[in-house]
Amino acid sequence: MSYTHAAATDVESVMDADYGGMWFLRDALATEELGVTILELEPGARGKEHDHASDGQEEVYVCVHGVVDVDFDGGDDEGGETVRLAENEAVRVSAGQTRQLQNRGDERAKLVLVGTSSER
Template identity: 60%
Template sequence: MGYQTASTDDVDSVIDGEYGGMWFLKEALDTEELGLTVMQLEPGAKGKPHDHSEDGQEEIYCVVDGEVVVEFDDETITLGENEAVRIDAGQRRQIRNESDALARLVLVGAPI
């Protein structure tokens, strides 16, 4: 078969539901390098500060619904619906939902 389908219903969220949800679909889609994650952040929720310097993975965050703040070492940006940011592997980042509405994102990553 030349394709594979997956849904967030196929995998467990890796974060507690009170903060939203985060579903890693890489394994369910049987990809070799490309990672795909669906993320929901409840108002006031935030991700953990991190980078990918050890695994060399660059990422793209694309906001599907709502608005998020992405904090870097020396800068903070706000992304609204249908906006995206590409992040270098070594760049430390943290994502937050400072709005009053649920935020939904698609995260894509692969080693450089």
């Protein structure tokens, strides 16, 4: 049997605790092509706007607690689109798509983010 076990407590968060927490588990799990991240966002918090055009990373976001908005190309207010994820909902995002996660709800949101490069 071959497996690796890891928890968010095995790594340090890369996000200020006032905004929630973000734990990259790729190294702790010793994955070769798959990235796994646990993200928690406090009400009013948001991640950075970004894309993965340079590294070709496709991502899937799964909301496991609360509600979170995924703004594409600036979101509804800037001519893009916003997808609201509730618990147990997911969205796949292509590498070149600009995205930003925002918690516009009243409670902490928790997501599992999974990514892999399509350029293999």
